[in-house]
Amino acid sequence: MSGNWERAFDAHDVPVGEVRVTTIGDHRIAICNYDGEFFAVQDVCTHDNGPLGQGCLEDDEIECPRHGARFSIRTGAATLMPAVMPVRTFPVRRDGDAILVQVP
Numbered sequence: 796m797s798g799n800w801e802r803a804f805d806a807h808d809v810p811v812g813e814v815r816v817t818t819i820g821d822h823r824i825a826i827c828n829y830d831g832e833f834f835a836v837q838d839v840c841t842h843d844n845g846p847l848g849q850g851c852l853e854d855d856e857i858e859c860p861r862h863g864a865r866f867s868i869r870t871g872a873a874t875l876m877p878a879v880m881p882v883r884t885f886p887v888r889r890d891g892d893a894i895l896v897q898v899p
């Protein structure tokens with residue numbers, strides 16, 4: 796995927812095991828800190844547009860707060876019903892304390 800690298804958060808703003816939501820361009824993106832590693836997924840559940848970023852992390856999966864679907868934060872794959880379609884993921888890298896996300 797090509798696109799610009801945009802600053803999403805400072806690393807200390809997203810503690811281990813937590814999720815924070817931001818908007819970059821047209822994208823609502825949930826930044827997840829799994830064991831010190833950062834991942835970015837779209838903040839919209841593919842089941843019924845639930846606010847995925849308000850859900851909890853269970854290991855490297857995020858659970859939608861609306862009906863409990865789960866998605867891999869690594870691949871975006873739906874891992875638990877009622878969702879079947881994957882969520883979009885975005886490349887993430889660190890630049891010092893900044894968490895950068897690549898958006899198209």
Ligand code: FES
Pocket residue numbers: 840841842843844845846859860861862863864877878
């Ligand atoms: S909207 Fe996410 S599980 Fe239904």
